[in-house]
Amino acid sequence: MSDGPGLLAPDFLARLGRMRLPLRRASGGAPSGGRTTRRLGGVLEFVAHRAYAPGDDPRRVDWNAYARLGRLAVKEFAREEVPRLRVLLDASASMGAEGRAKWDRAREVAAALAALAVFAGGTAEAAEARKGGCRTLAEAGSEGAIPGLLRALAALEPGGPGDLASSLRGPRRGPEAVALVSDLLDPADPRAALAAPPGAGEPIVVQLLAAGEARPGGDGAIELADSETGERLPCLADEALQARYAEALTAHRERWRRAVVAAGGRFVAADDSEPVEAIVGRVVRPPVVR
Amino acid sequence: MTFLAPEGLLALLAVPALLLLRLAGARRRARIAGSLLLWRRAAAGRPAERGSRLPPPADLALEAAALAAAALALGDPASPRAEAGETRLVVVLDRTASMAARAPDGRTAWDRALSALEARLGGVPPGARVTLVAVPGIPGGVVEGPPLEVLRAARTAGPAASSGDLLAARLPSRDDRTVLLVTDRLPALAAGDPTEVLAAGVPLPNAAVTALRAERADGALRVFAAVANLSEAAADLRLSVRVADPEGPGTDRALRCGPGEEVGVTLEIPGAAGAHAIVAIVSPGGALDVDDRLRAPVGDGRTGPVVWNGPDAPALRRALRAALGPATEFAAGAPADAALHVFHREVPPTLPDGPTLLVDPVGAPPGLDWTVGSGAPVAAAGPWEAALRATGLPAAAPAATGASPSPPAGAEVLLRAGGRGAVAFVFPRREGPLAVVGLPAAGGWQLAPAYPVFWGRLVRRLVARTAGTTPRVASLDRAESDLRAAGSGHREGTPGPRPAPAAPLSGRPLLAWLAAALLALRLSRRA
Numbered sequence: 001m002s003d004g005p006g007l008l009a010p011d012f013l014a015r016l017g018r019m020r021l022p023l024r025r026a027s028g029g030a031p032s033g034g035r036t037t038r039r040l041g042g043v044l045e046f047v048a049h050r051a052y053a054p055g056d057d058p059r060r061v062d063w064n065a066y067a068r069l070g071r072l073a074v075k076e077f078a079r080e081e082v083p084r085l086r087v088l089l090d091a092s093a094s095m096g097a098e099g100r101a102k103w104d105r106a107r108e109v110a111a112a113l114a115a116l117a118v119f120a121g122g123t124a125e126a127a128e129a130r131k132g133g134c135r136t137l138a139e140a141g142s143e144g145a146i147p148g149l150l151r152a153l154a155a156l157e158p159g160g161p162g163d164l165a166s167s168l169r170g171p172r173r174g175p176e177a178v179a180l181v182s183d184l185l186d187p188a189d190p191r192a193a194l195a196a197p198p199g200a201g202e203p204i205v206v207q208l209l210a211a212g213e214a215r216p217g218g219d220g221a222i223e224l225a226d227s228e229t230g231e232r233l234p235c236l237a238d239e240a241l242q243a244r245y246a247e248a249l250t251a252h253r254e255r256w257r258r259a260v261v262a263a264g265g266r267f268v269a270a271d272d273s274e275p276v277e278a279i280v281g282r283v284v285r286p287p288v289v290r
Numbered sequence: 291m292t293f294l295a296p297e298g299l300l301a302l303l304a305v306p307a308l309l310l311l312r313l314a315g316a317r318r319r320a321r322i323a324g325s326l327l328l329w330r331r332a333a334a335g336r337p338a339e340r341g342s343r344l345p346p347p348a349d350l351a352l353e354a355a356a357l358a359a360a361a362l363a364l365g366d367p368a369s370p371r372a373e374a375g376e377t378r379l380v381v382v383l384d385r386t387a388s389m390a391a392r393a394p395d396g397r398t399a400w401d402r403a404l405s406a407l408e409a410r411l412g413g414v415p416p417g418a419r420v421t422l423v424a425v426p427g428i429p430g431g432v433v434e435g436p437p438l439e440v441l442r443a444a445r446t447a448g449p450a451a452s453s454g455d456l457l458a459a460r461l462p463s464r465d466d467r468t469v470l471l472v473t474d475r476l477p478a479l480a481a482g483d484p485t486e487v488l489a490a491g492v493p494l495p496n497a498a499v500t501a502l503r504a505e506r507a508d509g510a511l512r513v514f515a516a517v518a519n520l521s522e523a524a525a526d527l528r529l530s531v532r533v534a535d536p537e538g539p540g541t542d543r544a545l546r547c548g549p550g551e552e553v554g555v556t557l558e559i560p561g562a563a564g565a566h567a568i569v570a571i572v573s574p575g576g577a578l579d580v581d582d583r584l585r586a587p588v589g590d591g592r593t594g595p596v597v598w599n600g601p602d603a604p605a606l607r608r609a610l611r612a613a614l615g616p617a618t619e620f621a622a623g624a625p626a627d628a629a630l631h632v633f634h635r636e637v638p639p640t641l642p643d644g645p646t647l648l649v650d651p652v653g654a655p656p657g658l659d660w661t662v663g664s665g666a667p668v669a670a671a672g673p674w675e676a677a678l679r680a681t682g683l684p685a686a687a688p689a690a691t692g693a694s695p696s697p698p699a700g701a702e703v704l705l706r707a708g709g710r711g712a713v714a715f716v717f718p719r720r721e722g723p724l725a726v727v728g729l730p731a732a733g734g735w736q737l738a739p740a741y742p743v744f745w746g747r748l749v750r751r752l753v754a755r756t757a758g759t760t761p762r763v764a765s766l767d768r769a770e771s772d773l774r775a776a777g778s779g780h781r782e783g784t785p786g787p788r789p790a791p792a793a794p795l796s797g798r799p800l801l802a803w804l805a806a807a808l809l810a811l812r813l814s815r816r817a
Contacts, residue, residue, distance in 0.1 A: 094324030185325035213324055223318040226326045233326050234318055235333050244332035252328060 007111050007150045012277055019284045021085070021116040049073040083122030083177070084201070087114045089137075089153065090182030091128040092162025097227035098210030101272040102183070106208045107153045108276040110181045113204065113283065114153075115146050117177075126153055129167035129182065130160050161228040162186060165193040177201025183209050184252070190259030203265035204283060205256060214271040216245055298364025305357050312350060349815055356808035363801035378419045379437075381407065382459045383444055384473035385424050390449035391474070391573040399474040400449045406488050407444060407472050411437040421467075425454035497527050499570045500552060501612030501750055502586040511562040511588065515555045516612030517572050519547035527572050531557055534585060535567035554612050586750075595619035595627075597642075600634030606649065609749040630752075641724060647752060648726045716752065725752045 008016075052061060052072035065073040089110040096103040114124035123141040126149050127134045138152035139145070165188035168180065178196070184207045194203055216237065224233045235241060253269055260267040270279045293299060323329060389400040414420065420440040422433040424447055433443040456473055469485045501516035511533070519525050525547050532540030539559060547553050559568075569585045596610055598620045611618045614629060621628070631646040702716045716725045 097322050097324040183324055185327050187327060210324070221318045222321045224321055224323040224326055224329055227322050227324050229326075231326055233329055233333065235329065235336075241332055241336070244336075245328055248328045248331035252331075 007108060007154045008115065008276075012112075013115060013146075015277070016112060016115050016280070017119045019116060019119075019280070021083075021113070021120050021122075021284055047076040050076055083117060083120055084125070085114065085117035085122060085177045085179055085204075086125045086127060087117075087179045087181065088127050088129045088134055088167055089156065090162055090164065090167075090180070091130050091156055091158050091160075092186075093159050093227040094162065094183055094185050096158035098212050099272070102208060102210040102213075103158050105270075105272040105274075105276060105279070106181050107156065109206055109208060109270075109279050110179070111150050111153050112276055112280045113179045113181070113206075114140060114149055116280070116284065118143055118146055124149065125176075127170075128156055129162065129164065129180070131163040132166065133163075134167040134170045164188045168193045169195070177204065179204040179206070181206045181208060183207060183213065184256055185213075190256045191262065194259050194263045194265070196263065203260055203263050205260045205265060205267045206279065206283065207253060207256065207267070207269045208279070209269075209271045211271045211273045214249070216242055293365040293367050295364065295366040298366060299361060301361035301364050302358065304361060305354050308353060308357055309350075312353075349812060352808050352812040352815070356805045356812060359801045359805035359808060363798045363805060367797040367801070378421065378467045379411075379414060380421045380423060380467050380469045381411075381440060381444075382456055382469060382471045382473075383407070383422060383424045383447075384454075384456055384471070385426060385428075385447055385450050386453045387449060387451055387571060388474055391571075398449070403472050403474065403488075404441075404444060407470075408441055410470065410488055411441055423459045425456050425459045426450045426452050497525055497547060497572050499529065499572050499584040501554075501609060502531075502568065502570045502584045503613060504565070504568045504586060504588040506563045506588065507558075509561070509563045511559040511565055511568065513555075513557040513559065513568060513570070514612060515557065515570050515584075516552055516608065517545060517547055517555060518552040519549060524548045524551075529555055529557075529570060529572050531559065531568055531570045533559060533562045533565040533567075534569040535565060538562055538565060552608055552612075554608070595621040595625055595629065597621050597623065597625055597628040597631045598634070599632060599638070600636040600649070603634050603649065606632070606634070606749070613749045645752075646724045648724070 049062060049065060050073065052074050056074045060074045062073050062075050087110045089106060095106055110126060114126050117124040118140050123139065125139045126137040128137055137156065138149040140149040162182075164180070164182060164184070164186040168178065178201065180203065182205075184205075194205075196203070220238075221234070221236050224235065225231070226233075257267040257269075266283060268279060268282045270282070384403065385400065389403060390398055392398045393402075411420065414437045416436060416438075418437065419434060420437050422440045422443055424444070428443070428447045433440055435443075456471060470488055471485050472488045497517060497519045499515055500518040501514070503514045505512045505514075513531050515529060515531065517527060517529055519527070527545050527547055529543045529545060530540060531542075532538070539562060541557050541559050543555055543557055545553055545555060559565075565588050567585055567587050571584070596614065596618055598607075599622070607620060610620075610630070610632075618629075628642075628644055631642045631644060632649060633647065634649045
């Protein structure tokens, strides 16, 4: 098990500082009575005037405009929200079933995404996703908190069944983005799972498979055992079955991709043979328009 | 079915070993998968996988069969030709007169032969081809067909009143056929002869007519016959004499013959004075393979005494009396009208004129010079050679030495002993035929009264020869086994020595090819 700071190499952490996580800064009109205090990383910008309505804060009345126009007008401000990223790491047993590399890579990707959010001046929350919901592991609002977040991720071990739908539908703190690092080997409907309240940030979904899951070899007659449910499936892993598996994987992946894109997010498929930097690079790179 | 290399069958253990290996290898390897989600989708629509990954049954069967065939080939299975379904069987069925001999139980040798043949054919595959050659032949000729058809044809026949050459009837057979000789006799088969002999199994005493002579007297035919019993027990026999040329009436006589005894019988057949030949048969008889039906010409009787020189030989005397007549006199000296001069264990300085018989001339002193007839010298190198050289004939080359003398050129063989060569010759002499009988004592043969049949045969032929009758070669040939039977103590009615079986058909090449073919088929399926 790697320790927290060792989860990501220092030079890689340094390079992450030069990357920009494409988080959309959610903006919204300041509701009447809304918070005016500056939040971490957020600023208030004037947007427009509107007619005064009973209940408006008298302090927002633009008396200069009243002097010029002879009617009460209220200043409208927009508050730039500090980006907040919730990194959900699938910690079900399947993440550790096909070798340690998959789980290690998943934690590295999750840590990198969280660090990216912090480097972007935002807040990152690392959470584990298992059946029954998700549990926050650590939060980092500054670079100094990153090592703690990394340690929390490094201490995490996979196990037990998973439930992506319930994990993604978990409580959200305002307009935060969600990054899911998972193998997505879950029967959940991607669109339903990714359904988010209005104003929520775009999702980032990284499907991380073991190399053996992405390209299963011919093992002949085998008996597969589900790492989470214990179910068994005797089969002959011949070329025909491998081809059908590849088709099923492609279709499954495509469903998730479409659901993510429909939600305005970004979908990256990778396997544990790919370096973490390459995976993260594909996340921050603008999507290729086809 | 037998295995010529049974240790090769240990290779059969490889068959269960193969199955065990296959079963062990058929256990599925367990593999932990992250999730069966995609695998179930991939496997949807495919037939359910079985619990093991044994190769297809056809492949496994091919492998096991190839291995078994190879192991069996190592064992070198062989099948006797008679048991091979594809081999053909030639049945030579003896239906000579002796097959009509009736045993005390009322069954004839023919009945027993058919029973034995039926049992033997019962073991032949129904699809096998069997050829029936009857001797003498049957009206339908040679019958060929499945076993049942051949058996049916044999049942329609019966014993004939004539004789035949059983061994010559085997000629149509080929090497790939099994020859089955069904007879009541002991055939004279050469060593290694593959012929299978199916003895009729007639439990008859070892009896035969040893001498037969007929004379015309008062409008009837007076018959003198001798019957010998070589069995170890006394036998109640019946002598039957019939006029053979032309076929006419006959008469029977019951007689009791002790063990090793030879009994002389005088019979009369009324109204048969015109006969030229008679035939006699004793039943139950069939003791020997020669002349169960003894045929003899009707003569006027031989006159003159038999001049006997040397120690007595009762068996020979009885044989001479039976052949020449019961009134035959035995005299000493050298009567001029002697019917026969016998020198037993003696060699005279000069051979007398007239028919002469030298019997076992072991008494000749080595190196003795003596003349024969014209006075030609004889250089005797040994007892047997001396007797031969005593003929003085120009063609009388030195004979072979030892226990297997070979007759010199010009000599006519009277009797042969199986494996011992000729033991009796007759030389044509102007002064009268000279017969020489030598039984090499060193080889275990000697003149003994235990062989009355032998002496009876010998004397009968000698008398016939001296009377100008040429012996039948076939009879002489068959006399070999007469002597052999007498010497070996063989008794009729018991199966004779089984000939060496035919070379077995080896199944190794076939199995080797089969194994190779199965292996090739298996490999082609894998490809």
